[in-house]
Amino acid sequence: MIDLLKVFRTKSRLFYLFLITLGLIGSFTNMGILMLINEAFSGKATFLTSSGIPGYAVFVFLILVSFVSTAVFQNYMVALTNSVMFSLELSVIKKVRTASYESFEKMGAEKIYAAIGDTRILSRVPEIFVTLINSLVTIVCSFLYFFWISPLACLVVLLLMSVLLVVYLYRNGKIEKDLNKVRDLQDVYYFSLRELLGGFRQIRISWLRNNNIYNRHILHNRNKSKDLSTQVSKKYVSNELTGVYSWYLVLGLVIYLIPAIFKTNSGELAAFITTVLFMMSPVSRLIMVIPFYATLRIAVERIGKIDEQLEVDALPDPTAGNFTREFNTLRFEDIHYRYMAEDSSSFTLELEDFTVSKGEIIFIVGGNGCGKTTFINLLTALCRAQGGKVFIDEEEVDWLTYAAFSNNMAVVYTNQVLFQENYDDHDMSASNRRLLELEHMLNLKGILKINVEENRADVNLSRGQQKRLALLLALLEDKPIVVLDEWAAEQDPRNKKLFYTEWLQEMKRIGKTVIAVTHDEDFFHVADRVVRFEYGKIIADTCITREPA
Numbered sequence: 001m002i003d004l005l006k007v008f009r010t011k012s013r014l015f016y017l018f019l020i021t022l023g024l025i026g027s028f029t030n031m032g033i034l035m036l037i038n039e040a041f042s043g044k045a046t047f048l049t050s051s052g053i054p055g056y057a058v059f060v061f062l063i064l065v066s067f068v069s070t071a072v073f074q075n076y077m078v079a080l081t082n083s084v085m086f087s088l089e090l091s092v093i094k095k096v097r098t099a100s101y102e103s104f105e106k107m108g109a110e111k112i113y114a115a116i117g118d119t120r121i122l123s124r125v126p127e128i129f130v131t132l133i134n135s136l137v138t139i140v141c142s143f144l145y146f147f148w149i150s151p152l153a154c155l156v157v158l159l160l161m162s163v164l165l166v167v168y169l170y171r172n173g174k175i176e177k178d179l180n181k182v183r184d185l186q187d188v189y190y191f192s193l194r195e196l197l198g199g200f201r202q203i204r205i206s207w208l209r210n211n212n213i214y215n216r217h218i219l220h221n222r223n224k225s226k227d228l229s230t231q232v233s234k235k236y237v238s239n240e241l242t243g244v245y246s247w248y249l250v251l252g253l254v255i256y257l258i259p260a261i262f263k264t265n266s267g268e269l270a271a272f273i274t275t276v277l278f279m280m281s282p283v284s285r286l287i288m289v290i291p292f293y294a295t296l297r298i299a300v301e302r303i304g305k306i307d308e309q310l311e312v313d314a315l316p317d318p319t320a321g322n323f324t325r326e327f328n329t330l331r332f333e334d335i336h337y338r339y340m341a342e343d344s345s346s347f348t349l350e351l352e353d354f355t356v357s358k359g360e361i362i363f364i365v366g367g368n369g370c371g372k373t374t375f376i377n378l379l380t381a382l383c384r385a386q387g388g389k390v391f392i393d394e395e396e397v398d399w400l401t402y403a404a405f406s407n408n409m410a411v412v413y414t415n416q417v418l419f420q421e422n423y424d425d426h427d428m429s430a431s432n433r434r435l436l437e438l439e440h441m442l443n444l445k446g447i448l449k450i451n452v453e454e455n456r457a458d459v460n461l462s463r464g465q466q467k468r469l470a471l472l473l474a475l476l477e478d479k480p481i482v483v484l485d486e487w488a489a490e491q492d493p494r495n496k497k498l499f500y501t502e503w504l505q506e507m508k509r510i511g512k513t514v515i516a517v518t519h520d521e522d523f524f525h526v527a528d529r530v531v532r533f534e535y536g537k538i539i540a541d542t543c544i545t546r547e548p549a
């Protein structure tokens with residue numbers, strides 16, 4: 001759970017000090033101004049002017065103090081507000097960076113986008129604090145002054161105000177439920193947007209699909225959200241209006257009922273009325289601020305949930321250092337992994353005893369749904385095994401150490417995303433001999449376009465070419481282990497043949513360990529081992545013997 005106060009405290013140690021100081025200055029100036037106004041009405045001097053200082057001088061002084069302190073505090077708050085917003089936004093992104101693949105998949109990108117949107121609401125907290133402190137201080141001071149003039153009259157007003165406040169808060173609580181529903185609709189809306197934008201081509205090509213996603217999902221969701229938001233806003237406005245107008249009830253009580261009950265003189269009456277009028281603006285500001293709490297609580301809850309869910313099976317922090325490590329063997333013993341599905345029929349992958357030795361070419365084969373990709377996700381520590389042991393060079397390591405070790409793997413997944421930016425810091429210039437060699441070997445000469453100024457490759461290529469570029473970039477990473485998930489599936493026959501008969505052998509020659517998922521039976525003979533999966537288990541692990549050349 002994100003600790004809001006901690007965020008504020010770490011952002012500024014002066015935060016509480018500023019709040020208290022503003023509160024004290026506020027009480028001092030508010031009380032003073034209120035007393036000066038009543039002095040002017042009643043003609044009676046108070047301790048403020050009894051020393052001979054003219055009232056106007058005290059008035060100017062108090063206003064100046066109030067102005068300067070508020071200006072200083074506001075500037076401080078502007079800086080703090082921006083700082084808090086950045087911190088919260090980045091805290092969500094930091095959690096995503098170390099999340100396990102499974103928790104990320106389960107959550108869905110749309111919830112993360114929505115949570116980042118929520119952090120904007122939280123950024124208003126400092127501004128709301130100022131309003132809250134200012135208003136509360138003015139109201140408390142006004143009541144103290146009221147109490148000083150007439151304790152009984154003050155208690156009657158206080159009682160009425162408390163009743164009005166309880167009614168107001170009760171109605172507000174009911175609105176909060178609807179607000180939660182609006183926020184749920186927002187999550188569903190982001191989900192549809194992801195489908196629309198991610199599957200743009202499929203949506204664009206089919207009118208039926210196009211109409212259905214728009215009418216049944218997006219438009220339907222937005223209409224529901226619009227109606228519910230309108231209802232919520234109307235309820236809020238009505239509650240606010242009732243809250244503000246109830247204040248006239250208090251004013252009426254002070255003007256007509258209190259003088260009749262307590263037999264007040266005209267001076268006291270003037271003081272009562274001025275005090276009530278003085279409180280009017282802070283009370284309405286306070287009423288406006290209260291609904292914000294509902295929105296804030298919902299936002300904090302949602303960010304907290306994201307935080308908790310992404311925390312599950314978190315991986316090592318990528319900023320924690322360099323994980324490069326040589327190895328001779330990797331061994332998995334009694335490893336099992338089960339998808340966290342609600343029904344009991346969920347798929348389980350089991351590795352009773354499986355070893356990868358340095359320099360091997362291992363093919364992972366088997367029918368659709370037998371667990372090959374799940375195995376790759378475990379091997380690359382994208383998912384965390386629920387049990388079993390992992391050994392690096394026969395030394396048992398815990399899962400976090402293994403997850404850190406997985407940084408020694410260069411992976412090309414089936415639906416690999418080719419980043420536009422060069423996040424790997426590869427040298428893409430013509431002086432990089434390795435780049436030129438790989439470009440030549442992978443038949444990318446004349447195809448690959450390098451933006452020399454920005455040191456990155458243009459990724460607008462055909463699918464097969466993109467896969468070759470992905471392999472080129474993976475080999476440029478120069479990691480000891482190369483993992484490929486159905487890499488050759490989109491290659492033309494010539495490149496496919498070259499991949500199996502030459503490129504893989506070249507990788508082996510330079511010392512790489514290659515683990516490749518494949519369905520290409522015609523080339524199984526080029527591997528050192530063929531590991532066959534069925535229903536989540538290894539049913540055969542065959543060493544391929546080759547005739548000496």
Ligand SMILES: Nc1ncnc2c1ncn2[C@@H]1O[C@H](COP(=O)(O)OP(=O)(O)OP(=O)(O)O)[C@@H](O)[C@H]1O
Nearest residue numbers: 105339340341347367368369370371372373374375
């Ligand atoms: N995110 C998931 N949640 C629940 N079950 C899943 C999930 N992903 C895969 N599965 C199930 O796990 C099993 C193995 O899936 P996996 O993707 O590992 O198969 P595969 O051997 O790679 O198949 P293919 O050859 O089609 O790529 C399947 O039965 C699938 O339904």
